[in-house]
Amino acid sequence: MMKWGILGPGSIAHHFAEALQKEGESILAVGARNKEKGQAFAEKFDIPRVYEGFQGVLDDSEVDVVYIATPHAFHYETIIEALKHGKHVLAEKAITVNSKQLDEITALAAEKQLIVAEAMTIYHMPIYKELQQLVDAGKIGDIQTLSVNFNSIKENDPKNRFFNPDLAGGALLDIGVYALAFVRMFIQEEPSEVISTVTKHETGVDQQAGIILKNKKGQLATITLSFMVESPERATVMGTKGFIDMEKFSRAQHATVCYVEQGKTETIEAGETEKALQYEVKAMKELIEKDVPHVTLPYTKDVMKIMDQLRKQWEISFSFE
Structure with missing residues (x-):
């Protein structure tokens, strides 16, 4: 079983945490800029570790994969840091703001042999x-x-x-x-x-x-x-x-x-329809379990x-x- 870290406990993250639990996944940590929101999120989903900010989640050696639910303006820097810390990444759409950012992420993920995927329901x-x-x-x-x-x-x-x-x-x-x-x-x-x-x-x-x-x-x-x-x-x-x-x-x-x-x-x-985010969880698990370097961005680069x-x-x- 993979151990997940969630970055940004906003409304979509609440739905994603529910999907993780329905799929029997382990949510080990949550990182929030607002510690009180992080604590409330952790209590709701019985998450054992709460970090103020995101660095604690990225430094946590037991976290295998991070789900990024921040506004997309912050995705690039967060994904880069997550990859540098050896984490697989599932990021909300839009995965980045421009192609240059995406190309850099793709190159680093390949170098680190890690999975990067966009949480695009389609x-x-x-x-x-x-x-x-x-x-x-x-x-x-x-x-x-x-x-x-x-x-x-x-x-x-x-x-x-x-x-x-x-x-x-x-x-x-x-x-x-x-x-x-x-x-x-x-x-x-x-x-x-x-x-x-x-x-x-x-x-x-x-x-x-x-x-x-x-x-x-x-x-x-x-x-x-x-x-x-x-x-x-x-x-x-x-x-x-x-x-x-x-x-x-x-x-x-x-x-x-x-x-x-x-x-x-x-x-x-x-x-x-109600299981849309569960399908994203399943797809991410399958990609990681293949245990091969892979960046799953089927049409994202063209988009x-x-x-x-x-x-x-x-x-x-x-x-x-």
Whole structure:
């Protein structure tokens, strides 16, 4: 059994700790900048070791793997330190802020023979394995077009993580990473053309955007992101023989498949939305148990490159980059 350390006891960390316990994993330590929050978190989940700050967890020789749940502005430095201390790492999305950071992490993980993975639900939900098999079998023909909408109203507070540039705020790095991961999973190769438009918040970060992606095979994707409106979280994959339609795609457990040629519709179900974080835990355990040097970033590098291009187009950068 692996011994986990949790860095940053925020709301997502509470859900992840529950997932760890349901999977029978051992949570040995928690690190928190606020000692009181760390103590409360430890009491709730019966965690024996509480450290003020993160260094204590990283120095703890009995911790095998760390889960990083801090704002993504701090992921790079924390992941680097964790790897230097010999820890496997599972970090929340977005795993880093830019490609340069990710490349450095990838190189260090390979050198240390450690696992680094992004806690991206789309990569681990069972429904996506079913859909990939369906696509690979040619059931909906050749994929031509994808459409993704991900919109969520956020409190208009310049200091919160959604709009604060010091915390790498903006819709792209928060919810856009899901939309881009979805697209990259279904297209055959990374986009060669990236076209976009953006509306910025008063703090300078992106608050909504329209994005068009196209690769050299002619596959086209359109993405709408917004922190200003609410709408169904929906994604559609369109092929020459049919299409796949998904709601709440980031943690989906079912999808509707329309076979145009046959004029019929099928509902495919796999996995459970409520177990989304448990699937991440299982995937991380499997990677570590393989006992081989491996950095599991299936499409993350491509997604990060796209986000770099978009922020360059929008002239959005962060002071700490």
